[in-house]
Amino acid sequence: MRIVLWLAAALATTASAGTVSSGGGRLSKYAGNPWFLENIPEVRYCIEVDEEAFGVPRAALVPIVEEGLDAWRAAFAAAGDGWYDAGELEPFGAVRLATQRFILQGACSSDLPLRFQFGTLSEEQRAYFANANDYVGAAIRTDYDLTTMSSRGFVYLAPLRGPLKPDLATLHPEAWTAGGSFALRLVLWHELGHIFGIGHGAGGQTNEMSELMNERFPEVIVTRGTVDQVAASPAMRESLLEKRRPVELFRSFQERTIEGCDFDAPVQAGTLGIPIEYRCSRVVVKRDQADVFAMQQTGGPAEHFGTLRWSHNQTNTAMVWLNLPEEQRVFTRYPDTGDALAYKTLLGELAQSEVVKNGSYRSKDGRLNIPVRATYQTRGKRTIVAIQQGQFNDGLFPGL
Numbered sequence: 001m002r003i004v005l006w007l008a009a010a011l012a013t014t015a016s017a018g019t020v021s022s023g024g025g026r027l028s029k030y031a032g033n034p035w036f037l038e039n040i041p042e043v044r045y046c047i048e049v050d051e052e053a054f055g056v057p058r059a060a061l062v063p064i065v066e067e068g069l070d071a072w073r074a075a076f077a078a079a080g081d082g083w084y085d086a087g088e089l090e091p092f093g094a095v096r097l098a099t100q101r102f103i104l105q106g107a108c109s110s111d112l113p114l115r116f117q118f119g120t121l122s123e124e125q126r127a128y129f130a131n132a133n134d135y136v137g138a139a140i141r142t143d144y145d146l147t148t149m150s151s152r153g154f155v156y157l158a159p160l161r162g163p164l165k166p167d168l169a170t171l172h173p174e175a176w177t178a179g180g181s182f183a184l185r186l187v188l189w190h191e192l193g194h195i196f197g198i199g200h201g202a203g204g205q206t207n208e209m210s211e212l213m214n215e216r217f218p219e220v221i222v223t224r225g226t227v228d229q230v231a232a233s234p235a236m237r238e239s240l241l242e243k244r245r246p247v248e249l250f251r252s253f254q255e256r257t258i259e260g261c262d263f264d265a266p267v268q269a270g271t272l273g274i275p276i277e278y279r280c281s282r283v284v285v286k287r288d289q290a291d292v293f294a295m296q297q298t299g300g301p302a303e304h305f306g307t308l309r310w311s312h313n314q315t316n317t318a319m320v321w322l323n324l325p326e327e328q329r330v331f332t333r334y335p336d337t338g339d340a341l342a343y344k345t346l347l348g349e350l351a352q353s354e355v356v357k358n359g360s361y362r363s364k365d366g367r368l369n370i371p372v373r374a375t376y377q378t379r380g381k382r383t384i385v386a387i388q389q390g391q392f393n394d395g396l397f398p399g400l
């Protein structure tokens, strides 16, 4: 798709203002932390808009904000966190994000933990956010409670006219409404990503996650070039939104079933211990294991032949990091990860560009137990190799 190449090229050009993700000062150490963790069951939020300057009525913004929150909630629910052994992290057992119930309030008051401001900034916020004209969008954390590790702040999207209009020569004058408001939805997904702890540069170099969370994504998506091209093609718009939908960005971490009748006979008999008359396979892939079934023919009864089990994800590049304040009362037990950074660091949700997993395949009859290594990439590509009698065999699961 042309737009993909075009976006990649635009995002790679020289840096400019971009977006900011959080406040500074003593909070900077925790600037990358998610705004809310699982100890916070609900978050009240409000929506404020300068309809004249922003160009979109409040009634149209309500479902777009809800969609954005739902999109990340679905993504994190599917991604999970396979980092911890049982009992290592209490009381939650894992770092789960976007678990909150988000409750829309009628009016915007400054005590709300989350405010969406479309084309509006209070006097106080303007002082805090002095160079507002440099931004198309921003997620600004104004308070962080070190005990509960919860935040207060606002998401700001700039208006297309008036004194807060961004200083961006290429800004499309109808950027927030053209093409079914695709740019508004995407920029909001970007800013919400920050609220859930995803920083710029997440996801590696070349996938949709790294593109959506690129520092320059908001300003690139609202340019005349992008907006005119996407608005002219409903198919391109659907593709653009679909590929960057947060749940898609986490796709390789979801449970799925792969079926096929393309067994490689030596692999089947030798590595998996499945008799040669079974021509079809079904592999049910979960986060930490995969169950291998085989059928004699398509539609025939599936018999369970073995299970692949994964140990920890072997990686150092998580998508979300948590820095743990000494004052925190959220986690009562956590692994000692060392104090190299002078404060506790917890590794959270995983969705990096590549994950390498080690594990083993054990046949149901117990006769086979072999080491297995898999690599996953967020674009959905994966390879699984088995080490058998000292040799790599990369045809373990054709088509998987």
Ligand SMILES: [Zn+2]
Binding pocket: 019, 020, 021, 190, 191, 194, 200, 213, 214, 215
């Ligand atoms: Zn950003």
